[in-house]
Amino acid sequence: MTERTPRGLLALLAFVPVALLLHQLTPERHTLIFAASVFAILPLAAFIGRATEELAEHLGGGIGGLLNATFGNAAELIIGILALREGLTDLVKASLTGSIIGNVLLVFGAAALVGGLRHPVQRFNRTAAGLGTTMLLLSTIGLIVPAVFHWLSRGIPNAPELELDTEIAVVLFATYCLSLVFTLRTHRGLYGRPRAAADSQQPPFNYWRPVGMLVAATVGVTVVSEMLVGTVTQTARELGMSELFIGVVVVALVGNAAEHYSAVVLAANNQMDAAIAIAVGSSTQIALFVAPALVFISYVVGPRPMNLLFTVFELVAIALSLLSIAFISHDGETHWMEGVQLLAVYAILCLGFYYLPAI
Amino acid sequence: MTERTPRGLLALLAFVPVALLLHQLTPERHTLIFAASVFAILPLAAFIGRATEELAEHLGGGIGGLLNATFGNAAELIIGILALREGLTDLVKASLTGSIIGNVLLVFGAAALVGGLRHPVQRFNRTAAGLGTTMLLLSTIGLIVPAVFHWLSRGIPNAPELELDTEIAVVLFATYCLSLVFTLRTHRGLYGRPRAAADSQQPPFNYWRPVGMLVAATVGVTVVSEMLVGTVTQTARELGMSELFIGVVVVALVGNAAEHYSAVVLAANNQMDAAIAIAVGSSTQIALFVAPALVFISYVVGPRPMNLLFTVFELVAIALSLLSIAFISHDGETHWMEGVQLLAVYAILCLGFYYLPAI
Amino acid sequence: MTERTPRGLLALLAFVPVALLLHQLTPERHTLIFAASVFAILPLAAFIGRATEELAEHLGGGIGGLLNATFGNAAELIIGILALREGLTDLVKASLTGSIIGNVLLVFGAAALVGGLRHPVQRFNRTAAGLGTTMLLLSTIGLIVPAVFHWLSRGIPNAPELELDTEIAVVLFATYCLSLVFTLRTHRGLYGRPRAAADSQQPPFNYWRPVGMLVAATVGVTVVSEMLVGTVTQTARELGMSELFIGVVVVALVGNAAEHYSAVVLAANNQMDAAIAIAVGSSTQIALFVAPALVFISYVVGPRPMNLLFTVFELVAIALSLLSIAFISHDGETHWMEGVQLLAVYAILCLGFYYLPAI
Numbered sequence A, B, C: 001m002t003e004r005t006p007r008g009l010l011a012l013l014a015f016v017p018v019a020l021l022l023h024q025l026t027p028e029r030h031t032l033i034f035a036a037s038v039f040a041i042l043p044l045a046a047f048i049g050r051a052t053e054e055l056a057e058h059l060g061g062g063i064g065g066l067l068n069a070t071f072g073n074a075a076e077l078i079i080g081i082l083a084l085r086e087g088l089t090d091l092v093k094a095s096l097t098g099s100i101i102g103n104v105l106l107v108f109g110a111a112a113l114v115g116g117l118r119h120p121v122q123r124f125n126r127t128a129a130g131l132g133t134t135m136l137l138l139s140t141i142g143l144i145v146p147a148v149f150h151w152l153s154r155g156i157p158n159a160p161e162l163e164l165d166t167e168i169a170v171v172l173f174a175t176y177c178l179s180l181v182f183t184l185r186t187h188r189g190l191y192g193r194p195r196a197a198a199d200s201q202q203p204p205f206n207y208w209r210p211v212g213m214l215v216a217a218t219v220g221v222t223v224v225s226e227m228l229v230g231t232v233t234q235t236a237r238e239l240g241m242s243e244l245f246i247g248v249v250v251v252a253l254v255g256n257a258a259e260h261y262s263a264v265v266l267a268a269n270n271q272m273d274a275a276i277a278i279a280v281g282s283s284t285q286i287a288l289f290v291a292p293a294l295v296f297i298s299y300v301v302g303p304r305p306m307n308l309l310f311t312v313f314e315l316v317a318i319a320l321s322l323l324s325i326a327f328i329s330h331d332g333e334t335h336w337m338e339g340v341q342l343l344a345v346y347a348i349l350c351l352g353f354y355y356l357p358a359i
Helices: A015-025 A030-059 A061-071 A074-085 A089-118 A126-152 A161-186 A208-239 A243-268 A272-301 A312-329 A336-355 B015-025 B030-059 B061-071 B074-085 B089-118 B126-152 B161-186 B208-239 B243-268 B272-301 B312-329 B336-355 C015-025 C030-059 C061-071 C074-085 C089-118 C126-152 C161-186 C208-239 C243-268 C272-301 C312-329 C336-355
Strands: none
Touching (some): A030 A208, A030 A243, A089 A126, A089 A312, A126 A161, A126 C336, A161 C336, A243 A272, A243 A312, A312 B126, A336 B161, B015 B208, B030 B061, B074 B089, B089 B243, B126 B161, B161 B272, B243 B312, B243 B336, B312 B336, C030 C061, C030 C243, C089 C126, C089 C272, C089 C336, C243 C312, C243 C336, C312 C336
16 A cells, blocks of 8 residues: 555444444344455455564665565465355355456456546566466466366376365475565566665664554454355355355455555556566566465365365466466556456456356 | 559459359259359459448548448348348348458468568557457457356356347447547548549549449448358358358458558568558458347347357457557567468467367 | 586486386386386487487578477487387376476576576577567467367366367467467568577588487387386385476476586576577477377377377466466566576476375
8 A cells, every 4th residue: 555544444333333243243144244254354455464574674675575575375275264164165265266256357457447547558577477477377287287287187086186276285385485585585676676765764663563454454354254164155145146246356356456456556656567476476476385285274174275276267266367468568558448358357257257157 | 442443353253153153953952052142242342342441432521431430341241141131140240250350360460470571660650550459359348248258157047148248338339439530530631541642633533433332332241242152151161161261261361361461562662550440440341230230130130139258269359459450569569470470370379279179 | 408528428328227127127117117218218319309400500591490390309209109108198298397397497497596696687589589488379279279179168068178279289289380480481580599609610521420329219108118118006005105306306307307417508508598498488389399290199199199288287387387487488588586487487386286086
């Protein structure tokens, strides 16, 4: 967030007690509790993002970047862990898919469109963007291989799918860690830090404020996510939608609202480097950090470990999103029509997820 | 067409009465009528193109561009509507496929080869070419999603395929309209108009000539297309080829002959911007304007609405053509070997369509 | 090889008699013979490469280039022919696959990583690299079309698969020949010859030395390959690995060891143009020269002709490798993280090949 005072965020905080009250008083009104939880998570996730960023700025360089890279998608991670505990691995995968395609298509599409309406052509560093799209390609490969493997070894008893998927998760995770070395250490010059200057003249920094905010918001997200995860199955049934659609579109939007807002504001100010870093970087983080982390965590918390076998349509959606961002970003410039194109791809994929029969 | 006097075109016009006579006198000689119709459409389609272009140049800017963008593929649209009326939706899809891959591979491949034999390296504007290939990606996504959907929901009664496909067609169509705003209004500077200068010193323009030509040629195309569509099934049987192959290769070539000629002439004159605009632009128009329009029209004229479910090999061919043009065009330059590569891809795909068993 | 004295190569030559002795004395110890043959081929293949290069440099221009383009992968070709004679077409395809993905991912990945550790950013000519990746795309298309064709015509008796595949091989082969005209004649300026200068001041050249080395090494490779091919099936069984894995990973590595070494040394010296030319050029040569040549040769030597139908996972691996190198190379620069990314893709694919059940 570029702004110091996040307008409307404090107002949304009111949904936290609302959700808790609904959950206590009318536990059978699933859709209502789900909706309240969705709105309640928005400000909490934003506060986690703000606190992380403040700490990152003051810790600076390596440690700060590391903090950002791990806590940046804390909400997704927490929702994922809670859903794993309930055994809702399909919901976890759906929300991972939704986060990946949402950041790339919806967040960056909206940023390119809004930015493009003010500036005819917007430029950004191709090396940094190229690294991001290649990371996405890598994670897509890490999802395609398990799917092909599963398809080829169907009917074969005891196919070693989980071993394969876990080892692929290790490769993805290790590559992500190396990419942090690249972005935070050896090539950090490529990655502009547009917001650091504004804060440099401030009075001595009080660490307690952001740390306190981080802890409080994390606890809040955990509590509210529990209600969200607990009501999602019933809500899907009541709304006549598939759990897949709810996961891909609704749950995924919740965790990315903050990124969405920041990227659009940055694009409007013609800071496309920062906008694409948020959009693609967030997708990459989900695919190469959150997803493998959830695979590892699933060994501990879930009723059974989670593999990397996404549904066919999820995989197709991720691959097509990857191709779209690669086509759009390879020349290092965007204009409003490219924003429209990304949003059109998102619309087509959402239509597919909407109509897809729940199996 | 760059030339004022299209050599040979008037001679080909003789095939119009020949086709009509054959149809009257020997209605059972299907292959002969088909062949005569093919040759008869060539000059008629060229005249539609010429008349459209003349009008577009004099109307200028927005309206002229709009005219070009809608009438530019009038022959394909007319053939499509007539085939829909006969319920030949597979033929419609085959000729759409053939137009898309033919423009991208055969037309642009021949242009890059011929141009490259005269000029070692030819350059063109990457932003304009990038917009075109991304539009092709968008339309490919609009065809992949229905195919995956169909495959996933096979065996499920009353899967809402037609709703999904129609809504996707709406998204594609809307994106195409927005792209016209981009090319004709906000970013028209990107799209050079190489032929406008030559005409600017002419005497007062007589609108009746091109309008008359447009009406006459459209009527002619309609009449001849009717014979073409009416004989295609029998012709395929007599020649021992599948209807798919005839649609993809022969029928598609017919409608694109004019584009083919123009693009090669332009490339030979080192006007690669215009050549790629014709080739990729024509593919895009087919995919995002003609195809959705035919879906909408099919609700009115056909025995049953047309969906967007192309055959697997058509889809593969379109996706591979898209990748080929993306690989070739992303660096903003071509040489003769890239023309050879595109033509080689076209040859491989045609071999596939030729040998594919009619199912 | 940049170095005049290939350290260690002479030592490895000792494995030639070792392999022969083992084969004579203990013919039932398959894995041992296989391992000795693997090590014995390494220096022999390197000597073929050296002799070819020396001759090519002194014959110069067209003929030299032609020699390099045909003898450059002599070891792969010889192994392939011997395996064809045994009817091991699956092994042939596996080693072709392994060579293609190994050159692109492992060889170029290692080169980019090692080079990138010394130089922050390394640049190379995008036109030359683009030609190479498009050639790879072409060959991938030449493998996808037979696979789709096979899948679509399953259950149909007498589907003309072999005709289709042979004709596709002709198209690929012809395109490769035309690409030689491009690289050796019309656009040879694009392809730097970084090593020619060093040799230009040498005394009169004795052709007998390299010709003799070429003949001797080729005979050696043939003899050792015979043992390698003869023991591969048993070795796979004894090691508990699939023949596919042995073919893709082990056999393919053998033939590319020389390329591997050269590319890494060149990258460390910041000669990325030469490094990418070796890596991508070698893949292209395998896909467009060795593979079609083996199809043609299979009509003569094999118990039955070889088609171009690769397994699904081989095809997926080739397509993903192609996308990876396209993403990495399109901007004309590399850094160490891109090397890591290519190696990560290679690791994921190898995991897939390892766990894939032998069918």
